[in-house]
Amino acid sequence: MRELLDDLMGRFPALRGQLLEADDLAPFVNVYVEGEDVRTKDGLETSVDDGSTVILLPAMAGG
Numbered sequence: 555m556r557e558l559l560d561d562l563m564g565r566f567p568a569l570r571g572q573l574l575e576a577d578d579l580a581p582f583v584n585v586y587v588e589g590e591d592v593r594t595k596d597g598l599e600t601s602v603d604d605g606s607t608v609i610l611l612p613a614m615a616g617g
Contacts, residue, residue, distance in 0.1 A: 578597070579593070
């Protein structure tokens, strides 16, 4: 997962501040690999296989 995000942020540097905080996932960003939240797996060390579906989902708040 970390390699994938590093590659993505290398292509789109403005994402770094949106996705990471203190070298970990920002609190209001949810990342899923094959439908499973990476926080319940190995966090940024979660493995991502070729062809895996990865979803980056910012949390929404408000009323």
